[in-house]
Amino acid sequence: MSVVEAVSAQSTASENLTGGAYRDAMHRWLHANLPAGFRSDSAAFAPPTLQQSIAWEAAMYRAGLTGIIWPQAYGGHGRSLREHLIANQEIGRLAMPESVNSIGKELAGPIILAVGTEEQKRRFLPAILEMRNIWCQGFSEPEAGSDLAGLRTRATRGDGGWRINGQKIWTSGAYRSQRCLVLARTGTLEDRHRGLAMFAVPLDAKGVRVRTIKSIDGRESFCEVFFDEVEVAQQDAIGAPDEGWAAAIRVLEIERATNRMYRAWRFENELRHLISACKADPALSAMVADRHYAVRLGEVAVEIEVLKAHVETAVEALVNGDKIGARGSLAKLHWSESHQRFAALALELLSQASLPQNPAIKVARRRFEAIYLQARAETIYAGTTEIQLGIIADRILQLSRGK
Amino acid sequence: MSMAEGLQPDEFAATAARAVTACAGLDVREQAHNLAGDGLLGVIADEQVGGLALPLGFAVPVIAAAHSGLLTFPLLETVLVARSLQSSLTRLAAAIVSGKTLTTIAWQGEALAAREGGLLVLNGMVARAPCAASVDYILARMSGGAAALVPTDADGVVVEEAAGLDLTVPEHTVRLEKVEVSIGSILPAGTWDLLNSDANVLRAAAILGSAEACLALAQEHASTRRQFGHALSYNQAIRHALARQKLGLESIRHAITRSLSEGGGPVQRDAAFLAAVTYGSSIGEGALQIHGGMGFTWDVPVHRHLRRIRTLQAQGDASGLINAFGRRYVSEVAPFAEAGA
Numbered sequence: 001m002s003v004v005e006a007v008s009a010q011s012t013a014s015e016n017l018t019g020g021a022y023r024d025a026m027h028r029w030l031h032a033n034l035p036a037g038f039r040s041d042s043a044a045f046a047p048p049t050l051q052q053s054i055a056w057e058a059a060m061y062r063a064g065l066t067g068i069i070w071p072q073a074y075g076g077h078g079r080s081l082r083e084h085l086i087a088n089q090e091i092g093r094l095a096m097p098e099s100v101n102s103i104g105k106e107l108a109g110p111i112i113l114a115v116g117t118e119e120q121k122r123r124f125l126p127a128i129l130e131m132r133n134i135w136c137q138g139f140s141e142p143e144a145g146s147d148l149a150g151l152r153t154r155a156t157r158g159d160g161g162w163r164i165n166g167q168k169i170w171t172s173g174a175y176r177s178q179r180c181l182v183l184a185r186t187g188t189l190e191d192r193h194r195g196l197a198m199f200a201v202p203l204d205a206k207g208v209r210v211r212t213i214k215s216i217d218g219r220e221s222f223c224e225v226f227f228d229e230v231e232v233a234q235q236d237a238i239g240a241p242d243e244g245w246a247a248a249i250r251v252l253e254i255e256r257a258t259n260r261m262y263r264a265w266r267f268e269n270e271l272r273h274l275i276s277a278c279k280a281d282p283a284l285s286a287m288v289a290d291r292h293y294a295v296r297l298g299e300v301a302v303e304i305e306v307l308k309a310h311v312e313t314a315v316e317a318l319v320n321g322d323k324i325g326a327r328g329s330l331a332k333l334h335w336s337e338s339h340q341r342f343a344a345l346a347l348e349l350l351s352q353a354s355l356p357q358n359p360a361i362k363v364a365r366r367r368f369e370a371i372y373l374q375a376r377a378e379t380i381y382a383g384t385t386e387i388q389l390g391i392i393a394d395r396i397l398q399l400s401r402g403k
Numbered sequence: 404m405s406m407a408e409g410l411q412p413d414e415f416a417a418t419a420a421r422a423v424t425a426c427a428g429l430d431v432r433e434q435a436h437n438l439a440g441d442g443l444l445g446v447i448a449d450e451q452v453g454g455l456a457l458p459l460g461f462a463v464p465v466i467a468a469a470h471s472g473l474l475t476f477p478l479l480e481t482v483l484v485a486r487s488l489q490s491s492l493t494r495l496a497a498a499i500v501s502g503k504t505l506t507t508i509a510w511q512g513e514a515l516a517a518r519e520g521g522l523l524v525l526n527g528m529v530a531r532a533p534c535a536a537s538v539d540y541i542l543a544r545m546s547g548g549a550a551a552l553v554p555t556d557a558d559g560v561v562v563e564e565a566a567g568l569d570l571t572v573p574e575h576t577v578r579l580e581k582v583e584v585s586i587g588s589i590l591p592a593g594t595w596d597l598l599n600s601d602a603n604v605l606r607a608a609a610i611l612g613s614a615e616a617c618l619a620l621a622q623e624h625a626s627t628r629r630q631f632g633h634a635l636s637y638n639q640a641i642r643h644a645l646a647r648q649k650l651g652l653e654s655i656r657h658a659i660t661r662s663l664s665e666g667g668g669p670v671q672r673d674a675a676f677l678a679a680v681t682y683g684s685s686i687g688e689g690a691l692q693i694h695g696g697m698g699f700t701w702d703v704p705v706h707r708h709l710r711r712i713r714t715l716q717a718q719g720d721a722s723g724l725i726n727a728f729g730r731r732y733v734s735e736v737a738p739f740a741e742a743g744a
Contacts, residue, residue: 272736279738288733291726298729302681305674309657312664330650360739390639392646399636399645400626 022083026090029063034096040367041095041273043359050176053100058131065091066105067129070113075126085261085315092265095273095367100173104128104135106259107252108181111198114251115239124179124200138168138182138201138225145170146387148183148196153227155184155197162199162237164230170381174210174223177203182227186241197241199232206230217373256328256382257314263335264307267342270371271300274346277364283354284361296345303338310334326395329388336378336385343372410457416464419443423472431505431537434476439502443478448485452496459601460663463608470612473571473707477533479605480508483598484542484552487590492552495540505538506552508598510718514543514551514579516589523589525551525559525582531718535562535575543577548595552588553579569714571707599719600669603676604662606715610683611655613708618648620705621690624697641693648689651682673728680721683712 036044038056048056060066068084070076099105109128112120127133144151153166164184174180180201187195203210207230212220239245275297278284287293310331314324346368353361379385393399422441426434438444446462448454455461462482469478481499484506488496498504509529516523529543541553541560555562559582567574622645625636635641658675661667687709691698698705 271732273739275733275736276739279733279736280740285738289730294729294733295725296729297732298677298725298727299681301728301732302674302677302725305661305671306654306658306678309661310654313657313660327653330653333647333650334654363739386643389643389646392649393636393642397622397645397649399622399642400634401637 019082019086023086023090026063026065026087029065030090030094030096033059033063034094038097039095040097040370041269041363043363045363045366048097050100053097054131054134056097057099057101061129061131066099070109070125070129074113074121075129081258081315081319085312088261089265092262092267093269095266095269100176101128101131101134102260103137103173103177103181104133104179106255107137108135108179108200110251110255111181112200112238117235119235120200120238133178134173134176135179135181136171136174136177136203136223136225138171138174138180140170141167142169146384151183151185151196153182153184155186155199155232158231161231161233164199164201164227164232166227168225168227169213170222171210171225172222172381174203174225175212175220179203180208180225181238183245194242196245198238198245200236200238201227201230201232202236205232216376217370253326253328254318254324256332257324258311258318258328261311261315264304264311267304267307267335267339268301270346270368271297271304271342274349274364274368277360278349280358280360281353283352284349287349287352293349300338300342300345303334303342307331307335307338326391329383329391329396332382333385333388333392336375339378340375343368343375347372410461412461412464415443415446415461416468419465419468420472423469423474426474426476431476431534432502434474435481435502435505437502438476438478439500444481444502445485445500447482448496448500449489452485452489452493453500454485454489458663459604462605463611463659463663466605466608467612467615470609470708470711471616472612473616473704473711475571477505477507477538477572479602479609480533480542481506483601483605484508484540487542487550487594487598488552491590492587495552504540505534506540506542507532507534507538508542508602509535509544509577510602511720512544514545514553516545516551519583522583522585523551525553525579525584528576528578530565530574530576531567531714532562532575532577533569533572533718535577536564536573541577542590542598543579544595545589547592549592550590550594550598551584552590553577553582553584557582557584559583567714568710570710572711572714574714574718600672603672603719603724604659606719607655607659607662607675607679609715610679610712611652611659613711614648614652614655614679614683614686617687617690617705617708618645618652620703621645621648621693624694628695628697635693644689644693648686651686655679655682670728670731673724676719677721677725677728680712680716680719684709684716687712 036042037046038048039045064077065087067076068079068087069081072078105128109125112124139148141151155162155164180203182199182201183196185195186197207228209226211224213222214220275288278288350365350368418441422438422443426437442455443465445454446457446465447459450456466479485496485499499506509532511531512529514525514529515527516525532541535541539555541555543551543553545551559580561578563576565574565576625641626634628635655678658678662671662675691705694703697703
């Protein structure tokens with residue numbers, strides 16, 4: 001019996017469950033099923049293969065840990081946003097691998113739920129949750145990074161469908177994906193945000209070419225994707241032309257505030273791991289007991305508490321029917337910059353470890369060196385820091401631009 | 404039915420703002436009378452002493468409005484003392500709630516106590532007591548987290564002006580020289596920790612009020628001041644600076660909300676205060692910078708808020724608290740062991 005079945009057996013209405021019972025069920029399942037080798041705070045850690053990740057995430061779905069708030073009609077578990085938060089807190093507390101299908105679960109899926117046809121919802125959504133389809137995001141282009149209004153990939157009407165030509169870049173995980181959520185222009189470049197349409201392009205279609213790009217952490221995760229006369233069926237157009245993008249923006253605003261909701265609790269897991277490693281080392285154990293580093297670690301802990309406050313406030317606002325609007329930019333700005341500060345502190349501490357290095361320091365260095373490098377991308381992807389600041393200035397403060 | 408049913412904390416913000424405005428130009432006793440009339444001195448005190456018996460969260464918008472409006476009254480201290488005395492010194496608590504008796508808290512230092520017959524004799528120096536020269540009683544910390552309520556007119560109590568940043572609610576130092584107080588004036592061990600934990604939330608609220616005022620002033624100035632043919636807010640550097648201030652402001656607000664939520668405890672309360680200190684001082688200093696030379700003038704009130712924020716930082720001993728916060732975190736984590744990893 002899955003966790004969801006077990007919990008559902010107590011009550012068919014999730015609102016009637018106590019948060020404690022739901023949390024306990026999620027906690028127990030994760031601790032019983034997460035392989036030790038998947039935990040980056042373990043000496044046994046070995047990055048899972050793609051097939052292992054797919055199997056793990058499919059198991060998480062069956063256990064009720066993904067697709068939590070999606071409707072049951074489309075494979076979701078139909079639970080509340082508060083339960084989604086509880087599950088994510090438990091996910092965050094373990095050093096588990098990042099999803100290989102986060103674009104499917106946190107971007108494509110919600111957009112399809114918002115603007116997709118009934119047929120698309122039934123075709124795409126269960127496949128995302130069951131990990132039969134991995135998605136990537138085809139928004140950025142060489143000439144359109146932060147400014148998506150400048151994108152040039154074109155979609156033209158073809159025989160009963162569309163023909164796509166152009167190039168996407170910084171497309172994380174395209175090499176392992178079955179579908180790409182492509183933003184393409186149906187009008188002219190002068191139309192800016194008007195005339196943009198979205199498509200669920202199968203990456204095995206004729207004319208699609210994927211090339212990986214090596215990133216600063218040595219991985220080859222993000223890609224360039226080339227579209228050369230790629231034919232896309234009408235049934236793979238997401239939302240109406242001119243309307244899809246506006247709807248997607250509304251979804252993206254909510255997603256910015258709520259995606260990877262486990263982040264604060266994962267950062268806390270990282271902080272606890274860092275401290276535990278330091279306490280296993282003669283030199284570092286003295287340092288973290290010293291006022292200087294106690295204060296700096298305290299500052300990191302406060303920033304994590306603030307991030308939790310942003311997340312929980314956003315959840316309560318959504319539960320109460322409030323609009324999130326541009327407020328997601330506040331949380332994004334906070335977590336991305338505070339995580340970079342934390343990662344830099346972790347490197348600074350670990351660089352002062354005693355010799356010979358004990359296993360605890362080896363494990364921590366492996367994890368935090370990767371985190372440090374990957375965190376440099378966090379103020380760039382999903383809207384750079386500068387874009388977030390602009391959104392806050394324009395849409396929250398509504399600062400005048402007038403002369 | 405409790406008073407809280409059907410009420411929302413935010414509903415108190417408008418009342419508090421109006422009351423603060425009405426206090427302008429009045430002396431401390433007149434302000435107490437006015438604030439008591441609006442029910443603000445007893446917002447968290449029991450009904451039996453004339454209070455509203457509302458949860459701490461209802462004091463948050465009141466304190467924020469008081470600081471946003473630069474109220475020259477020790478409101479934060481008054482609401483906390485009134486509640487602290489409601490069980491043991493009921494009549495005095497009622498007098499505080501009604502505005503007839505004025506009180507404050509000395510946030511720094513400890514009074515040393517020795518028992519002599521049925522009395523306690525207090526000695527020592529306590530400090531960071533807002534408006535101590537104008538009040539009837541001072542609550543001072545004692546060893547073990549107990550607290551003593553000291554009448555300011557008692558023999559041996561010397562209240563002295565202290566050099567401090569805050570112009571609006573000036574701090575005083577209090578020397579205690581063989582001051583005799585009754586045993587009944589002593590609040591038991593543990594009082595201070597509870598008081599200070601609640602004070603951390605209210606200090607964060609106070610900083611929120613001041614930070615809101617600073618950001619509003621900065622935003623107004625950036626929108627109306629023209630340089631190089633444009634409003635200041637036309638420049639990206641100014642826009643981004645204000646956006647960062649807004650992030651800080653909302654971070655304070657959310658941290659306070661979380662500290663008062665079902666899962667909020669001492670960690671969340673300390674975090675709210677520490678976040679407020681960090682972001683609040685940054686907002687105050689940033690607002691001053693955006694005003695340019697105007698910001699450095701006496702007449703622009705940003706400096707008054709900044710002075711208050713820095714004073715609240717000291718009253719709450721933010722430096723000691725962040726050290727303790729980090730140490731507590733470190734002490735709770737076991738050394739790395741594979742089984743427990």
